[in-house]
Amino acid sequence: MSRLTGGTLAVIMAGGRGERLRDLTLNRCKPATPFGGKFRIIDFVLSNCVNSGIRQISILTQYKAQSLIQHVQHGWSYLRGEFSEFIEVVPAQQQTGPNWYRGTADAVYQNAELIASHRPKHVLVLAGDHIYKMDYGPMIAYHVEKGADITVGVVEVPAEQSRHYGVLTATEWNRVTRFAEKPAVPDTLPQRPDIVLASMGIYVFNAALLESMLSADAANDASSHDFGKDILPEAISAGRQVFAYPFQDVKTRAQSYWRDVGTVDAYYDANLELVHVHPELNIYDEDWPIWTYQLQQPPAKFILDEDGRRGIAINSMVSGGCIISGAVVRESLLFSNVRVEEGTTIQRSVVLPHAQIGRGCRIGNAIIDEDCEVPDGLAIGTDRPADEQRFHVTEKGVVLVTSDMLRKLRT
Numbered sequence: 001m002s003r004l005t006g007g008t009l010a011v012i013m014a015g016g017r018g019e020r021l022r023d024l025t026l027n028r029c030k031p032a033t034p035f036g037g038k039f040r041i042i043d044f045v046l047s048n049c050v051n052s053g054i055r056q057i058s059i060l061t062q063y064k065a066q067s068l069i070q071h072v073q074h075g076w077s078y079l080r081g082e083f084s085e086f087i088e089v090v091p092a093q094q095q096t097g098p099n100w101y102r103g104t105a106d107a108v109y110q111n112a113e114l115i116a117s118h119r120p121k122h123v124l125v126l127a128g129d130h131i132y133k134m135d136y137g138p139m140i141a142y143h144v145e146k147g148a149d150i151t152v153g154v155v156e157v158p159a160e161q162s163r164h165y166g167v168l169t170a171t172e173w174n175r176v177t178r179f180a181e182k183p184a185v186p187d188t189l190p191q192r193p194d195i196v197l198a199s200m201g202i203y204v205f206n207a208a209l210l211e212s213m214l215s216a217d218a219a220n221d222a223s224s225h226d227f228g229k230d231i232l233p234e235a236i237s238a239g240r241q242v243f244a245y246p247f248q249d250v251k252t253r254a255q256s257y258w259r260d261v262g263t264v265d266a267y268y269d270a271n272l273e274l275v276h277v278h279p280e281l282n283i284y285d286e287d288w289p290i291w292t293y294q295l296q297q298p299p300a301k302f303i304l305d306e307d308g309r310r311g312i313a314i315n316s317m318v319s320g321g322c323i324i325s326g327a328v329v330r331e332s333l334l335f336s337n338v339r340v341e342e343g344t345t346i347q348r349s350v351v352l353p354h355a356q357i358g359r360g361c362r363i364g365n366a367i368i369d370e371d372c373e374v375p376d377g378l379a380i381g382t383d384r385p386a387d388e389q390r391f392h393v394t395e396k397g398v399v400l401v402t403s404d405m406l407r408k409l410r411t
Contacts, residue, residue, distance in 0.1 A: 002347040004051065004122070004137065004140045004141055004144065005052055005053035005122060005137050006055075006142060007121040007122065008056070008116060008120055008121070008122045008123070008124050008136075008140055009054065009056045009057075009058065009118050009120035009122075009123050009124070009207075010049045010054050010057045010058070010124045010126055010129040010136075011058050011060065011111075011115065011123060011124065011125050011126065012031075012042070012045055012046070012049075012058070012059045012060065012126045012127075013060055013104055013107060013125065013126065013127055013128055014016065014029060014031040014042060014058065014059050014060060014062050014065070014068060014128035015029070015060055015062030015063060015065075015092065015107055016029065016030055016060050016062075016129065016227070017029070017030075017063050018030025018033070018129065020040075020262050020263045020264075021033065021087070021262065021263065021267060022210055022262060022264055022392055022400060023066065023392060023400060023402045023404070023405070024264065024267065024315050024369065024400065025064070026099065026212040026400075026402065026404070027064060027067075028064055028067045028068070029061065029062075029063055029065055029067075029068055030128075030129045030262070031045075031063075031068055031128035031129050032067045032071060033165065033261075033267070034066035034289075034335055034352050034353060034370065035131065035261070035267075035270070035316050036271065036274055036283055036326070036333075037273065037274070037317050037319045037333055037334070037336075037345070037376050038294050038320075038335065038336060039070055039283075039292045040068075041073070041128070041129055041130075041131065041261065042059075042068065042072075042128045042129075043075075043290055043291060043292045044130070044131050044132060044133070044290060045126050045128055045130070046087070046291065047133075047204025047288075047289065047290045047291045048132070048133060048134050048135070048276050049126075049136065050079075050291060051095070051288055052134075052135050052136040053137060053138060054124065055079055055086070056081045056084065056086060056118055056120070056301055057086065057088070058088050058090050058111070058115070058178070059072065059087065059089045059090065059116065059128065060090050060092075060101075060107050060108070060111060061089060061090065061091050061092070062091070062092040062100060062101050064180060065089075065091065068089070069089050071293055072087060072089050072320060073089075074293040075291070075292055075293020075294075076113050076291070076293070077366060078292075081258070084215060089231060089239070090111055091116065092107075092110070092271070093110075093136075093354055094110075095110045095111065095113070096109065096218070097112050097308045098411050099250075100127075102224070102225045103224050103225035103226035103227075103229075103230075103392070104215075104225075104226050104227045104228075105214055105217055105223075105225045105226055105227050105230060105231050105373060106218065106225035107337070107375045108123075108125065108210070108214060109214040109215070109217070109218050109225070110209045112211055112215075112365045114115070114213060115207070115210075116207075116211065116313070120174055120204065120207050121206075121207060122140055122142070122143070122204055122206060122207060123204075123205045123206075123207050123210050124136060124202070124203070124204055124205075124325040125202070125203040125205065125227065126202055127130060127200070127201030127202070129152070129260075129261070129262065130201065130258060130259065130261070131255070131257075131258070131259040131261055131270055131281065132199065132200075132257055132258040132259065132281075133256075133281070133282075133285070133288050133290075134202075134246075134247065134256070134258075135255065135288075136154075136202075136318045136339075137154060139140075139151065139202070139204060139245045139383070140204055141300060142245050143245070144244045144245070145203040146174075146241070147325045147349065148204070148241045148242065148243045148260040148265065149205075149206060149209050149235065149240040149241045149242060150203060150204065150205055150232065150235055150240060150241075150242045150243070151203070151204040151242075151243045151244075151245050152176065152179075152199055152200075152202065152203055152232070152242065152244050152245065152246050153199070153200040153201075153202030153239075153247055153248055154168055154170075154197045154198060154199060154200060154202075154244045154245065154247065155197075155198055155200055155246075155247050155255060155256075155258050156189070156195050156196070156198070156246075156255055157195070157196060157198045157360065158194060158195065158196075158229075158385060159186055159188050159194050159195060160178070160194075160304070160366070161185055161191070162182070162184070162186035162196050163182050163184060163197075164182065164260070164262070164337075165182065165196075165198035165199060165260075166180070166182065166198065166199035166201075166232070167179070167180050167181075167182075167183055167187065167196045167197065167198060167199075168182045168197040168198075168199060168244050169197070170197060170243075170244045174243050174245070174246070175241075175242070175244075176236060176242040176243060176244050176245060177236065178233075178236065179228065179232040179233050179242075180198075180233075180404075181226070181228040181229045181234060181391075197244060199228060199357060202245075203227060204245075206386050209240075210373065212236065213231055213234070214231075216234075217230055217234070222323070231352075242336045245409070248330060250293060252258075253374075257280045257281045259281075260349075261273055263391070263394075264367065264394045264398060264400055265394045265395065265396045267350075267367070267399055268350060268367055268394075268396075268398045271333050272332075272333060272348060272350065273316060274315055274333060275315055275317050275331055275332065275333055280394035293338065295321070295336060295337070297320035297336055297337060298320065298321060298356070299320060299322030299399060300313055300318040300319065300321070300322040300323075300334075301322070301323045302324045303322070303324070303325050304325055304326035304342060306326075308326075308327035308343070309329070309342050309343070310324060310326060311324040311325055311326050311327055311342075312324070312328055312329070312331075313328075313329040313330075313332075313334075313345035314328075314329070314330045314331070315331045315398050316329050316330065316333065316334065317333045317334065318333075318334045318338075319334055319335050319336040319337075319338070319353075320336055321332075321336045321337035321338075322334050322337065322338045322339070322340075323339050323340070324337070324340050325339070325340065325341055325342050326341070326343060327340040327341060327342055327343065327344040327345065327346070327357070328344075328345045328346070329345075329346045330345070330347050330348070331347060331348045332346050332347065332348060332349045332350065332351065333349075333351070333353045335351060335352050335353040335355075335367075335370075336353045336354075337353055337354050338351050338352075338353070338354070338356075338357070339355075339356050340357045341357060341358050341361075341376075342359055342360075342361040343359050343360040344357055344358070344359060344361040344362070344363070345362055346361075346362070346363045346364075347364040347365070347381075348362070348364055348365050349363050349364060349365065349366040349367070349368065349381070350368070351368045352367070352368060352369050352372075353370050354370055354371045355368045355369070355370065355371065355372045355373075355374070355396075356372070356373045356374065358374050358375050358377070358378065358379045359376045359377070360377035361374055361378050361379070361380070362376065362378075362379040362380070362381075362382055363378075363379075363380045363381060364380070364381035364382060365381040365397055365398055365399060366380050366381045366398065366399040366400070366401060367398060367399070367400045367401065368380075368401050369400070369401060369403060370403075371403050371404065372403045372406055373403065373406060374401070374406065375406070375409070380399055380401060381397075384404075386398065390405060390408075390409060391405050392405075
């Protein structure tokens with residue numbers, strides 16, 4: 001822990017509805033969604049904080065937060081209060097009036113007294129729903145070195161995706177001159193008309209400045225009370241020192257791994273990338289572990305060894321507690337405690353915890369949600385018109401299956 005990270009409070013925004021994930025967030029908020037075989041999405045930003053030496057962390061929740069709260073209580077309660085370390089889950093409490101959180105900036109404003117009580121020098125505002133590994137220490141040091149009022153973490157993305165991000169315009173020295181939230185016609189990089197600088201939803205603020213800016217924004221009835229739509233454009237127009245911090249490899253300057261898994265297709269792709277021989281995201285990195293809470297499960301088991309009844313997994317990841325009984329799993333990711341019965345084949349699919357897959361099933365290009373019980377002989381991902389009548393099918397043809405959808409099939 002450095003002096004800079006030790007004096008930083010991380011505020012994680014975990015209150016969004018996650019509507020673009022469709023039924024995956026029907027009963028859970030987006031940061032609580034399982035990812036990578038044994039983790040939840042929020043584990044990545046929490047691990048980044050702890051690994052960076054930031055041990056004062058507030059998680060702001062609002063919608064469908066119960067599974068997130070339980071996960072944090074079970075898996076992230078090891079910090080020591082006597083050393084001023086904590087991870088606190090802060091529900092929306094209408095601290096400043098009758099309104100629930102009206103935007104990301106309002107969420108922080110409503111908890112301004114709580115933030116001030118910790119007396120941080122810097123406040124690191126983080127999105128709780130992205131997948132990446134990042135040491136926040138160098139970004140905070142960059143913020144101090146530049147004499148910045150606000151520093152924004154940025155990645156390069158294709159210009160065609162600009163409608164999904166806040167897009168920055170910056171000088172050669174990374175001074176931000178414009179911020180546009182989800183523009184249809186974005187400013188692109190010089191000499192690179194197909195690339196834009198996108199906000200990662202990561203901001204470093206000087207604590208005193210953050211408080212004054214949020215107070216002014218709260219008093220503005222015309223504001224939508226959002227960091228991207230209101231706070232950053234206002235800071236830039238007022239002549240504040242706003243800088244972009246490129247999320248790059250320190251040595252090679254190559255773009256570092258960062259994924260917004262906000263859609264079903266993006267979630268599916270990011271999970272299946274992990275089964276590649278050399279995935280861009282290394283979750284086996286002992287120098288930067290991803291911490292989580294997990295049930296104590298026995299090792300995965302593969303049983304039966306007869307022609308047509310052989311339990312095998314090829315180019316796949318299979319978590320603890322799984323039993324593959326006379327079934328074949330290819331290019332897939334199975335979360336904890338999944339059971340697959342004989343005669344079934346699973347191809348390029350993501351199967352969430354505690355799912356039960358019956359005998360003789362054919363499953364491909366699918367996401368099977370937590371606690372699903374797939375009946376014997378069901379085919380998923382082989383007949384798009386039939387799938388569209390029973391399940392949710394994305395533009396790219398990924399089939400999302402939930403326990404509610406399967407229940408309707410049986411009635």
